[in-house]
Amino acid sequence: MQQPSKKKRLIVLIISVIIALSASLILYFSPKDPNLNIEITELVAKYNENCPLLIQQGIRLDSVSLPKKQVVQYNLTLVNVEKQTAEIDTIKENIQQSLISTAKANPGLRTFRDNNFTLVYRYNDKKKIYLFEVTISPEQYK
Numbered sequence: 292m293q294q295p296s297k298k299k300r301l302i303v304l305i306i307s308v309i310i311a312l313s314a315s316l317i318l319y320f321s322p323k324d325p326n327l328n329i330e331i332t333e334l335v336a337k338y339n340e341n342c343p344l345l346i347q348q349g350i351r352l353d354s355v356s357l358p359k360k361q362v363v364q365y366n367l368t369l370v371n372v373e374k375q376t377a378e379i380d381t382i383k384e385n386i387q388q389s390l391i392s393t394a395k396a397n398p399g400l401r402t403f404r405d406n407n408f409t410l411v412y413r414y415n416d417k418k419k420i421y422l423f424e425v426t427i428s429p430e431q432y433k
Contacts, residue, residue: 331357334402345370353415363403364411374416383423386414390425394432404432 338355346352351368358364372382394400394410403410407429414422 330402331363331406335363343368358411361407362409362411364413366413366415368415368417368419369422370417372416372422373418374420374422377416377422379422383414383425386412387425390427391431394427404429 335355335357338352342352342354344352346367349369349371351370352365353368354366356364356366369377369382390410390412394404400410409429410427410432412425412427414424416422
C-alpha cells in the first residue's frame with residue numbers, strides 16, 4: 292500500500308512544477324501593458340506601409356519587424372554598396388556611431404526608447420546579400 296502513495300506524490304509534484312513553470316512563462320511573455328503592444332505593432336505596420344523608403348542618400352529602409360520581445364529590427368539596403376568590393380568593417384563602424392546618436396535623439400524612436408527596446412539594424416548590399424548587423428541596447432542610448 293505504501294508504494295502507490297509515493298507514486299501519487301511524485302505525480303502531484305511533477306504536475307505542480309509544470310503548472311508553476313507554465314504560469315511563470317505566460318506572465319513573462321505576456322505584455323505588461325496591452326495598449327503598448329498594440330501601439331508598437333501599429334507603429335511597425337505604419338513604417339512598413341511606407342517601405343521601401345530611401346531614408347538617407349544610399350540607404351533604403353526595406354522593412355521593420357519585431358523578431359523578439361522588446362526588440363525592433365530595421366532591415367536596410369546600402370544601395371550603392373556591393374559586398375565583394377566594400378570595406379565592410381569601416382562602413383559598419385561609421386554607421387554604428389551615427390545610429391547611436393540617432394537612437395538618442397530621434398523623436399520617431401521615442402516609443403522604443405521609453406520602453407527599453409533593443410534596436411537591431413540589419414544591412415544588405417544592393418544585391419540583397421547580408422553585410423552586417425548593428426545592435427543598440429537601451430544602455431547605449433540612455
